[in-house]
Amino acid sequence: MREIFQYVPGTSLIHRLNPMTKLLLTLLICVAAFLTGNLFVLLGLLLVNLLIGFCAGIARRTLGVFKGLMKIAVFLFLLQVLLTRKGTPVFWIITDEGLYTSAAVVLRLIVVCMPLTLMLAVTRVSDLANAMVQVAHIPYKYAFTITTALRFIPQFLEEMSDIMEAQTARGVAFDKAKGLKKLGMMLPLCAPLLISSVRNTEHTAVAAEVRGFHLRTARSGFRHYPFHGIDVLTLLAGAALIALSAVI
Amino acid sequence: MIRLENVSFSYANLGPTVRDLSFHIRKGEFVAILGANGAGKTTTMKLIDGLIRPTSGKVTVNGADTRETPVSQRARQVGFLFQNPDRQICRNTVREEILFGLQTVRGEEGEEALKQRVDAVLEDFHFTGDEEPFSLSRGQRQRVALASILAVEPEVLILDEPTTGLDYLECCHIMDRIRRMNEEKMVTILMVCHDMEVVLDYARRALVMAGGELLGDGDVRTLFRDTALMERASILPPQMIALGTRLGIAEADTPETMAEAILSRRGGGSA
Numbered sequence: 475m476r477e478i479f480q481y482v483p484g485t486s487l488i489h490r491l492n493p494m495t496k497l498l499l500t501l502l503i504c505v506a507a508f509l510t511g512n513l514f515v516l517l518g519l520l521l522v523n524l525l526i527g528f529c530a531g532i533a534r535r536t537l538g539v540f541k542g543l544m545k546i547a548v549f550l551f552l553l554q555v556l557l558t559r560k561g562t563p564v565f566w567i568i569t570d571e572g573l574y575t576s577a578a579v580v581l582r583l584i585v586v587c588m589p590l591t592l593m594l595a596v597t598r599v600s601d602l603a604n605a606m607v608q609v610a611h612i613p614y615k616y617a618f619t620i621t622t623a624l625r626f627i628p629q630f631l632e633e634m635s636d637i638m639e640a641q642t643a644r645g646v647a648f649d650k651a652k653g654l655k656k657l658g659m660m661l662p663l664c665a666p667l668l669i670s671s672v673r674n675t676e677h678t679a680v681a682a683e684v685r686g687f688h689l690r691t692a693r694s695g696f697r698h699y700p701f702h703g704i705d706v707l708t709l710l711a712g713a714a715l716i717a718l719s720a721v722i
Numbered sequence: 723m724i725r726l727e728n729v730s731f732s733y734a735n736l737g738p739t740v741r742d743l744s745f746h747i748r749k750g751e752f753v754a755i756l757g758a759n760g761a762g763k764t765t766t767m768k769l770i771d772g773l774i775r776p777t778s779g780k781v782t783v784n785g786a787d788t789r790e791t792p793v794s795q796r797a798r799q800v801g802f803l804f805q806n807p808d809r810q811i812c813r814n815t816v817r818e819e820i821l822f823g824l825q826t827v828r829g830e831e832g833e834e835a836l837k838q839r840v841d842a843v844l845e846d847f848h849f850t851g852d853e854e855p856f857s858l859s860r861g862q863r864q865r866v867a868l869a870s871i872l873a874v875e876p877e878v879l880i881l882d883e884p885t886t887g888l889d890y891l892e893c894c895h896i897m898d899r900i901r902r903m904n905e906e907k908m909v910t911i912l913m914v915c916h917d918m919e920v921v922l923d924y925a926r927r928a929l930v931m932a933g934g935e936l937l938g939d940g941d942v943r944t945l946f947r948d949t950a951l952m953e954r955a956s957i958l959p960p961q962m963i964a965l966g967t968r969l970g971i972a973e974a975d976t977p978e979t980m981a982e983a984i985l986s987r988r989g990g991g992s993a
């Protein structure tokens with residue numbers, strides 16, 4: 475769970491793509507997922523996601539993310555199916571339309587969430603920030619804010635699991651509780667978690683400031699992020715995905 | 723009491739973090755685990771408390787396999803002070819924080835008994851009890867965390883760097899308290915500490931680790947005098963020990979005994 479957003483080093487073709495290409499492809503896949511309501515197109519997009527993960531040599535991570543999302547998806551699917559009243563009944567209170575739209579909603583959720591975690595797995599956050607500044611001319615301050623926010627997510631998860639570990643060692647029965655009961659036990663721990671997060675944020679800001687953050691300009695980066703033929707191809711493929719999902 | 727048999731452990735998909743550890747700690751021992759940053763000390767301690775389970779090998783505490791009993795059930799037997807006190811503190815006042823740990827494992831003793839325990843610990847650690855943990859300094863928070871672990875009076879204390887961030891007086895005070903628990907109540911102590919003077923003063927046995935392997939296990943003084951071992955584990959032995967080794971004086975480890983040994987030698991030589 476805790477390494478879900480972490481970078482996995484590698485030299486695959488996907489790793490070597492321009493960070494902006496990867497970001498744009500992520501956005502394109504998300505947009506495509508929202509443009510279409512067709513189950514087969516959504517399944518196709520899911521396949522594209524899995525394929526990208528496998529090509530980048532992070533099959534295990536990809537499947538892990540997929541499994542995690544499936545758990546949420548099953549829950550949402552059941553809820554949605556049981557609450558949809560439109561369409562002709564197939565069985566008990568379940569309707570054909572309920573089944574179809576629920577499947578679409580859940581698939582869309584998976585297809586939208588996967589590329590983001592995949593992108594973070596194959597792109598260094600610092601590269602992402604630098605490329606945003608150099609290629610997209612986003613002010614460094616904003617690029618830094620975005621990437622720092624991303625970096626805090628795994629840190630937050632890690633801290634939560636560390637806190638639970640420490641409380642288990644003190645006899646709080648996290649290891650025996652399940653489901654809602656566990657959630658109830660976790661709530662009181664949110665206060666220290668929030669306090670330490672706010673403190674972390676403050677420390678990060680101060681640490682950045684004392685190292686001369688405000689002096690930094692777009693020209694400070696020493697790595698360059700040129701676009702190659704493969705980047706263009708990838709973006710074309712992404713555009714094709716959009717066209718496909720808009721037409722079908 | 724604590725027994726590790728050929729224990730190896732690796733995090734997720736990395737290589738092994740600790741390799742083939744075997745040792746046995748008896749009741750009432752005071753053991754220090756020494757080693758450089760990243761040597762696997764914290765990992766070893768977590769293995770002992772069952773917070774992580776060995777990839778291969780077996781860990782038993784009081785004869786019970788850590789894989790078979792849940793960690794929370796062991797809390798009364800084993801107290802664990804984490805390297806980062808903020809992971810543990812979860813209540814709004816120091817008093818509540820200390821009481822919280824007691825309630826989870828000693829709830830059956832009743833309000834009054836627990837309150838007495840809390841008061842005793844508060845006094846020992848120089849707290850009034852109304853302080854807010856998160857507005858205390860780092861060293862003070864460390865003391866809060868330690869106080870709430872000691873209050874439970876477990877049979878085994880696992881302390882991950884208990885004295886980091888403490889001033890000299892507070893360090894001595896707390897270590898003396900830990901030693902009292904060890905001597906009077908036969909509490910088994912297992913501690914990681916980067917201050918070799920503290921290790922020399924308090925621990926009797928040491929486990930020396932490097933790169934996830936156990937390089938040495940034995941009497942603290944004997945290990946400190948093993949220059950080759952200390953070098954391999956990147957440990958700088960206490961100065962008196964280093965001086966003693968250099969001069970070939972094995973029995974002295976304080977400035978007083980060292981001075982005596984040197985003087986008697988000189989006296990012997992000139993007479």
Ligand SMILES: Nc1ncnc2c1ncn2[C@@H]1O[C@H](COP(=O)(O)OP(=O)(O)OP(=O)(O)O)[C@@H](O)[C@H]1O
Nearest residue numbers: 733734739757758759760761762763764765766805
């Ligand atoms: N949760 C984790 N996931 C992956 N690797 C970890 C994790 N915790 C520790 N490690 C790795 O295991 C190795 C040993 O870590 P450990 O915390 O046991 O060291 P240590 O001896 O306690 O060091 P220190 O003196 O800095 O506390 C380190 O190289 C670290 O990178």
Ligand SMILES: [Mg+2]
Nearest residue numbers: 763764805882
């Ligand atoms: Mg450690």
